[in-house]
Structures are given as structure tokens and as C-alpha cells.
Amino acid sequence: MDIRSRCAAAIADAGTESPTLRSSEQFDGCLEQIASPLGFSGSGKVEQNRWCNYTFPDSCAFAGEYQAKLPGKESPNGKFMLIGGYVTIWEALGLNSSGATLAELRAAGKDVCALDIDELNDRFKPKNAKKAGNMEMICFMSAFAFSMLHFGHGFELDREFSAVKTMMYEGAELKVGWQLGSILYEINALPWTFDPDAPQQ
Secondary structure, eight states, rough: OOHHHSSSOOOOOOOSOOOSSTTTTTHHHHHHHHHHHTTOOOOOOOOTHHHHHHHHOBEEEEEEETTOOOOOOOOOTTEEEEHHHHHHHHHHOOOOTEEEEEEHHHHHHHHHHHHHHHHHHHHHSSSSHHHHHHHHHHHHHHHHHHHHIISSSOTTOEEEEEEEEOEEEEEEEEEOOHHHHHHHHHTTSSOOOOOOOEEEE
């Protein structure tokens, strides 16, 4: 499976046209190469979640991992914040960090996937070599983020997310990174039960 063929920005060889068709369909083609092999959808998700679905019926995300039922978007706990690499993708695509839907992520992904590397560099004007190197993979990153959130975790297209880079804690501004996500993951792995009638601490 050659991810580059559908997910990386086209780079034309000297004297030849780019071998990769660039269009809004490029994003969909990239999704096809990502979703099932990585276990986000299709037979890959079914196979990898076989034991999880047996143990926790209707409570699995992907790669055999348990996931509690998602709260409704209108519920008090229905707004989700993205951290870490998702923030980088949100910023790269110019999405509103205070709130953007998966439908908006998909639209932005289709837009950048239709551009070749020169057009991407012209639009985003990367400020250093590292950022310039990321331009070739921005199609993949946008499709990967969409695939994981929509197919993997099951968020609907009109679900709105905030991208959070820093937070205030006891008067100090702290960077929000993978550590917080790791803590939340470990906490969710514990056998908690929720008692709505329990006294609030």
C-alpha cells in the first residue's frame, strides 16, 4: 500500500507533469487508504474490535480499545477539546480554534488535497524548513485527523471541536500536550461507575 500515491502532495519531476491527479477527490482517495487498514472503519475495525465488542458491546472505538458512549452534542459534556497534534492540524488548515466542525475539517482537507506542493507553499508560506517539509503531508494529516475522529471515535459531522494549545492553572499558563491525554486515557481505563445521586465533592 503506497500512502504517498494518494495522501502526499504531488511533486512533479523535472520536465514531466505530476504523476498524481490533483482534485477534491484526492481527500476521499486518501481516506480510503487510511480508514480500513488502520482499523478506523470497515473490515479492519470489525476484526480489531472483535474481542472489545464481545467484552464491551457497542462501547469500542478502534484498535480494540474501549470507549464510553459519546455524550450528545447538546449535553453539558458534549463539547470536546482537541490537544497536541490536532491543534497543529487545526492551525495549518486555518480552522477556527474556538470551534470548527468535522464537516469544516473535511472541506478544508479536500481543499488542500487538491493543491500540489508549489501551490501549498504559495498559500501557507512556511517560515522554516520543518514547516516546509510538513506541506507535503498536510493532505495526509487532515485525512488522518478526520478519519480518526469521524470513523474511529464516531463523532458526527456537525460536532464542533475547540483546539486548545494552552490553559490556565492556578494563575499560570500551561501548554496542553500529550501528557494530559495520557492521564485521561489511563483514568478512563479504570473500572469507574457513575452514580448521579452521589453527593458532589
